[in-house]
Structure formats: structure tokens, C-alpha cells
Amino acid sequence: MVYSLCFRIIKSAHLAEEAAQDTFVKAYKKLSTFEERSSLKTWLYRIAYRTALDYARKKRKEIHLDDGMSVQSNAQSALSIIEEKELTQMVNKSVARLGVDECTVVTLYYLQEMSIKEIAEITNWTQSNIKIKLFRARNNLRSMLEGNRKKLQKS
Amino acid sequence: MIDYKAWEERIWQYFDGHLAESEKEALLRSLEKNDELLAIFESCQSLHSMLQQDKPDQPSPSFVSGVMAKINSTSLGTSGRSDWKKAGWVFLAAASVILLISIYLVVKDPESGTSQYPVLTDFVYNLTEYSFFRNLAWLSSGLFLLMMIDQVIIGTRKRQRSIKPV
Numbered sequence: 001m002v003y004s005l006c007f008r009i010i011k012s013a014h015l016a017e018e019a020a021q022d023t024f025v026k027a028y029k030k031l032s033t034f035e036e037r038s039s040l041k042t043w044l045y046r047i048a049y050r051t052a053l054d055y056a057r058k059k060r061k062e063i064h065l066d067d068g069m070s071v072q073s074n075a076q077s078a079l080s081i082i083e084e085k086e087l088t089q090m091v092n093k094s095v096a097r098l099g100v101d102e103c104t105v106v107t108l109y110y111l112q113e114m115s116i117k118e119i120a121e122i123t124n125w126t127q128s129n130i131k132i133k134l135f136r137a138r139n140n141l142r143s144m145l146e147g148n149r150k151k152l153q154k155s
Numbered sequence: 156m157i158d159y160k161a162w163e164e165r166i167w168q169y170f171d172g173h174l175a176e177s178e179k180e181a182l183l184r185s186l187e188k189n190d191e192l193l194a195i196f197e198s199c200q201s202l203h204s205m206l207q208q209d210k211p212d213q214p215s216p217s218f219v220s221g222v223m224a225k226i227n228s229t230s231l232g233t234s235g236r237s238d239w240k241k242a243g244w245v246f247l248a249a250a251s252v253i254l255l256i257s258i259y260l261v262v263k264d265p266e267s268g269t270s271q272y273p274v275l276t277d278f279v280y281n282l283t284e285y286s287f288f289r290n291l292a293w294l295s296s297g298l299f300l301l302m303m304i305d306q307v308i309i310g311t312r313k314r315q316r317s318i319k320p321v
Binding site for chain 2: 001003004007008013016017020021022024025028029087088091092095106110111134135138139141142145146
């Protein structure tokens with residue numbers, strides 16, 4: 001789960017693995033400083049989020065998404081034969097195309113099944129800010145998927 | 156003219172479970188009357204269910220062993236460093252205590268200018284004739300005090316902040 005968050009933010013499997021490993025090492029080292037102001041899970045994800053952001057900043061040039069892989073490859077297959085698995089892949093790719101903030105919110109909300117309050121604790125954003133980001137992210141995803149569908153229908 | 160953005164917001168609130176019963180009914184009634192809204196609703200529903208079914212990405216099989224290796228190397232490195240640090244502090248503390256006692260014995264009887272320990276007095280006199288050693292003595296004493304503060308105050312804080320079971 002920690003790896004998933006890192007992967008979605010950094011968008012590189014190798015670096016995400018490093019970031020996730022660093023997260024656990026940092027958590028191990030800082031365990032004595034953990035205070036019960038939040039749950040252990042939220043605390044761990046806060047470390048993961050910051051570590052992933054650091055990695056993403058450092059390796060910005062390496063991690064930018066290859067646009068060619070997202071839409072073009074899918075456009076070759078017809079909509080009628082797209083199965084659920086392929087649709088899920090399409091969603092994953094669309095999520096990966098979101099900005100870091102929106103991607104983080106969607107991942108924590110859907111994949112980690114966290115509440116808005118928990119996400120606020122991890123990211124230090126306000127709850128209303130997170131709601132706005134979530135709304136924008138979902139709308140972006142919807143329009144990306146709609147765009148994909150139209151392209152597939154044309155092809 | 157229908158404000159679709161506001162409706163979209165409401166539809167997402169519906170899926171998030173943030174709408175009251177009366178608001179839900181009003182939304183569903185509106186969907187029956189407006190095909191465009193219904194299309195938006197279905198599109199949101201489809202995305203919502205796809206996102207809910209989304210599965211976590213898996214790291215490589217060597218992930219856990221990698222974490223353990225990193226933790227082990229960190230622990231070893233830290234303990235090695237802390238041992239050296241501890242030894243350094245002990246040496247410094249011992250040196251500063253000896254110097255402090257020596258200085259005290261030298262200036263113990265300033266009127267007579269004599270000391271109970273003439274050998275030690277001579278030794279310290281010779282030693283402190285050089286400003287380097289005098290400064291070293293003061294520096295050691297200062298560091299010794301810092302060490303005591305670190306142990307007593309910061310050490311206590313660290314102990315107080317230690318983890319409690321969740």
C-alpha cells in the first residue's frame with residue numbers, strides 16, 4: 001500500500017520501490033518520536049508521502065510520464081472488445097496522468113480507502129482543499145476516459 | 156440553463172455518501188427528467204466503481220528483504236557511530252575532570268602559594284603556562300557541561316516521548 005502511493009506519485013517502479021523502502025527505514029528510525037496525535041497508519045503514510053515527493057522532485061526529469069504509452073496504445077483496440085481488466089488499466093493510466101496532488105488524493109481516497117480527514121493529516125492540506133482536488137481529479141479522469149472512448153469509437 | 160458543474164458536484168456527493176435522504180431523492184428525480192444529467196451520472200458511476208475496484212500496485216519480491224537490509228545496515232552504522240561518540244565523551248569527561256581537579260588544587264591556597272600536592276602543582280603549572288593547554292582545559296570543561304545538559308535535559312525529553320502502544 002505504501003508502495004502504491006509512492007508509485008503513483010513518482011510514476012516509476014524502481015524509484016517507488018526505493019522510496020517505499022526509505023519510508024520504512026525512516027519510520028523505524030523515528031519510531032521513538034512518534035506521538036499519538038495521529039494513528040500509526042496516518043503517520044506512516046505521511047512519511048511515505050513526503051519521501052515520495054522528495055524523490056519526485058529530485059528525479060523530475062526521469063519520472064515524467066511517457067505520453068505515448070497512455071492513449072495511443074489503447075486506441076488500437078476497439079471499444080467493443082475492451083474487457084474490465086483493460087478498463088482498469090485505462091483508469092490506472094489516467095490516474096498516472098493526473099498531477100501529483102490530484103493523484104495523491106485519488107490514491108489515498110480510493111486505493112487506501114482513507115477519509116478526507118485522514119488525507120488532511122497526511123498532506124497538511126485543509127479538508128475543503130482536498131474536496132476540491134478530489135472533485136477536479138475525478139472530473140479530469142472522467143474527461144480523459146470519455147476522450148479515450150471517443151477515440152476508440154472512431155477507430 | 157442547467158448548471159452542470161453544480162450537478163456534478165452533487166452527483167459526487169451522492170457517491171461519497173454525503174447527501175441527505177431528501178437530497179438523494181431530489182437528485183434521482185432530476186435524473187429521470189434530464190437525459191444529459193443521467194449521462195453524467197452514469198459516467199460518474201462508472202468511474203467511481205472502477206476506482207473502487209482499483210488494486211494496489213505490487214513491489215518486486217525482493218522488496219521486504221531490501222527494507223530489512225537497509226534497516227540492518229542503518230542500525231549497524233548507528234551503533235558503531237554511537238559507540239565512538241560515547242567513548243569520545245568519556246575520554247573528554249575524564250580529561251576535563253582531571254584538569255579541573257588539578258587547577259583547583261593549584262589555586263587552593265593562593266596566600267601561601269603552596270599546595271598539598273607539589274608534584275601535581277608543578278605539573279599543572281608547567282602545563283598551563285602554555286595557553287593552548289589552558290584553552291583546552293576550558294574547552295573540555297565547557298563540553299563536559301554540555302554533555303551533562305544533553306544527558307539530563309534532552310535525555311529526559313527523549314524518554315518521555317518514547318512510543319506508547321497504539
